[in-house]
Amino acid sequence: MADVLAEITANVWQVRTEVGATVSEGDELVILESMKMEIPVEAPCDGVVASIHVAPDDQVTEGDLVIVITEA
Secondary structure (H helix, E strand, C coil): CEEEECCCCEEEEEECCCCCCEECCCCEEEEEEECCEEEEEECCCCEEEEEECCCCCCEECCCCEEEEEEEC
């Protein structure tokens, strides 16, 4: 199981996956926005999205849990 964490304090702009989706290492899962910059949050491993803990317009702080992936 892999926890995907926010690397920066930002707003959630887009969630590009859904629970149950199969993802590959490097796939964009969430797009954060900070100071008009888009920051992609990528899958750290291959697996299946087990849970999503953010939605568009949420605010996250560095270290917040964004997504949980069960490894394939």
